[in-house]
Amino acid sequence: MDLSDRDYALVTALCGGLPLTPRPFLALAHAVGMEEDDVIARLHSLSTAGIIRRLGVIVRHRELGYRANAMVVWDIPDHAVEDVGQRLGSCPEVTLCYRRPRRLPDWPYNLFTMVHGRDRTEVTGMIAAMAEREGLRNHRRETLFSTRRFKQCGAHYGQRQAAE
């Protein structure tokens, strides 16, 4: 889907979030000089095209009590990584699953999953159970717990105009 200047204007206007007013799309329309109906139609299109992954509340997981945040990285043979990734990605414990490049010799891992839980003991147990269940016990893996969060803000998009 090609994005127009108007789409980028909408992206910019939405950077701070949706206005908390009974007709937020009317407020957006005023901000970008469009009609409310057009804003609604464009946002439906952006949503259908998957450019908006979802619309709603975006939580700070720590504040919900998910204090243990583990990045679990796996060394999976290249021929199997897609299949294993699909399976891990559909595990209820996993909130994100990406295939990424190894950086040998320092970094042998090519599959990255995030697992969140109440505390480290719970998360360590979840990961071990998952590895057992998926037959991955003998694959090399590491669990990197986060110790501090420095920054968590949405990326800033939309300042750029569509290409002329």
Add this chain to the structure above:
Amino acid sequence: MDEIDRAIINSLQGGFPICDRPFAAAAAPLGLSETQLMARIERLLADGVLTRFGPLWHAERLGGALSLCAMAVPEDRFDEVAAMVNAFPEVAHNYARDHALNMWFVIATEAPERKDEVLTEVQALTGLRVFDMPKIEELFVGLRFEA
């Protein structure tokens, strides 16, 4: 946070209606009024339970670039390096993790070519190697949390 806040969080991580009175439409199944729902969301934002109320964008489909980067930062330079990295507006988040590679951050840029520039600038500024690990394939993005 009470039961109503939990219900809001559990039901509105996505699926917020796109229509002329979306708060009214979203409030009805929760047994709330439009005004009550807006006030609740405003307070959850003020309390820091929510980072945002709005869209979660698919960065690459917006034409931008995104990468997960890691560095091995000497312990005595950690705060100094964190400040340097976080000062880049392109750094969307940054976590310290338990590993030799102890700093993990995400670079998100609107212009795809800007990503490598930021990487080079971070390396030049800190004198440390940045391991760049852009995704090859997205296998699952859920990031939904039950309250």
